[in-house]
Amino acid sequence: MWTPLAAEISALRRRLGRPVLVGINGVQGSGKSTACLFLERLLGVHGLSAATLSLDDLYHSKAQRARLAATVHPLFATRGVPGTHDVALGQRTIAALLTGSGPVIVPRFDKGRDAPATTWPTVIAPVDVLLFEGWCIGATPQQESTLESPVNALESREDPDLTWRRAVNDALGGDYARLFAPIDLLVALLAPDFGVVSAWRRQQERPLRAQGLGMDDAALDRFIQHFERLSRHMLATMPGRADVIVPIAQDHTAGAVQWRDRPAVDRC
Numbered sequence: 001m002w003t004p005l006a007a008e009i010s011a012l013r014r015r016l017g018r019p020v021l022v023g024i025n026g027v028q029g030s031g032k033s034t035a036c037l038f039l040e041r042l043l044g045v046h047g048l049s050a051a052t053l054s055l056d057d058l059y060h061s062k063a064q065r066a067r068l069a070a071t072v073h074p075l076f077a078t079r080g081v082p083g084t085h086d087v088a089l090g091q092r093t094i095a096a097l098l099t100g101s102g103p104v105i106v107p108r109f110d111k112g113r114d115a116p117a118t119t120w121p122t123v124i125a126p127v128d129v130l131l132f133e134g135w136c137i138g139a140t141p142q143q144e145s146t147l148e149s150p151v152n153a154l155e156s157r158e159d160p161d162l163t164w165r166r167a168v169n170d171a172l173g174g175d176y177a178r179l180f181a182p183i184d185l186l187v188a189l190l191a192p193d194f195g196v197v198s199a200w201r202r203q204q205e206r207p208l209r210a211q212g213l214g215m216d217d218a219a220l221d222r223f224i225q226h227f228e229r230l231s232r233h234m235l236a237t238m239p240g241r242a243d244v245i246v247p248i249a250q251d252h253t254a255g256a257v258q259w260r261d262r263p264a265v266d267r268c
Contacts, residue, residue, distance in 0.1 A: 001254050002035060005187070005244065006042035008259075009129055012185060013048060019098040019126050021182050024133035025238060026189030027231045028224070029200020030248050032133040035189060039131060048128035053093060055134025057107045058085040062114045073164040075154075079114070080226050082136060082171040087179050094132065094182065100125035135227065138186045138242065139234050141173035151232065154225035165229070172230075188242035189254075194232050196250050198224055 013020050022039075026032045036052040043050040059079045060068070068076035068083065076083055089107060096104040104125045108117035147165045150156040159165055191197065201224055202217075215223060239245055240260075247255035 001246075001257065002038040002042055005246075005257055006039055006046065008244075009039070009185065010043060010046040010048060013128050016184065019128055019130065020184040021094065021098060021130050021132055023137040023180065023183040023186045024131055024189065025137040025139070025186065025234065025242065026133075026135065026248070027191050027194070027197050027200075027234070028135055028227060029197060029204055030189040030191050031252055031254075032135075032189060035246075036131045036133050039129075043129050049124075050129040050131060051097060051106070051123045051127045052131040052133060053090070053097070053106060055085060055090070055132070055137060056111070057109045057117075058087070058090045059109045059116075060084055060086055061116060072167055073159070075158055075164045075226065076167075078223065078226050080135075080223075081168045081230065082139075082176045083168055085176075087175040090179050094130065094179075097123060097125050097127050097130050098182075132183065136172070136176075136230055136234065138180050138183060138188075138238075139172060139176075139230060140237065140241070141169045141177075142229075142233055144169075146233075151229045152225045154222060155229070168230070185244065186242045187244040187246065188234075188238040189246050189248050190238060191235065191248055192250055194228060194235060197227070197231060199250075200252075 009020065009022055024032050024035060033052075033054070040050040040052060059065075062077075065077050065079060065084055072083070075081075078084070086107075093104065093107060097106070102125060103122045105120045106123050108120050109115070110117040144166075147162055147169060150159070155165065191200075198221070201220060243260055245258040245260070247258070249255065
């Protein structure tokens, strides 16, 4: 079903006459990385060079987040929410891949070590299409009034004065808005509800657990709570904001591509 989307991205590249940035949004475990693999290959069929940059590969190191935890709020020790990424690195990498010439080193983050990877791959710029994938790609900040009521025990117990919630929201409306601004096409892989995230995230954790690096169930449940507020906000707002919606069922099957300005396209 990625075939029609690849065709539309190819058409967009031709229409704009320049490299394009495609944002791929989706909650944890929705299949963003897999979608990007398919799209890269399909775009190659259209004669286009494509590369993927993951928001997860822009995380600050554990030491950097510890400094945020000490100076802003303890919850910033955990990677994930806006405020825990190197936005400037993301902006430089995107600009280099879309407008540069020659080899560009693309960031990678080792989640098992919770640190930037020791080796980063090289991509030849400019690419025709850069796929920028991440759980909060293209998300917008919430209204201040919506921050007041906690959505889970983490917020209630560990952020009673809203310091963390406000800092995350401010980051989303500031540096992250500028990071997302160049996106030419926003695609949302839309989960049926937030309830599926726990099961999907456990699937992702299994390879790490096999290496003795993953979180146990209690730690994973707490980790997921860091993402709940913004995930619910995106599930509610992306249908009206994204250029393209791809419904993702609980079993990870993808539904018909839905364009905001046209009828749905059948799977193929």
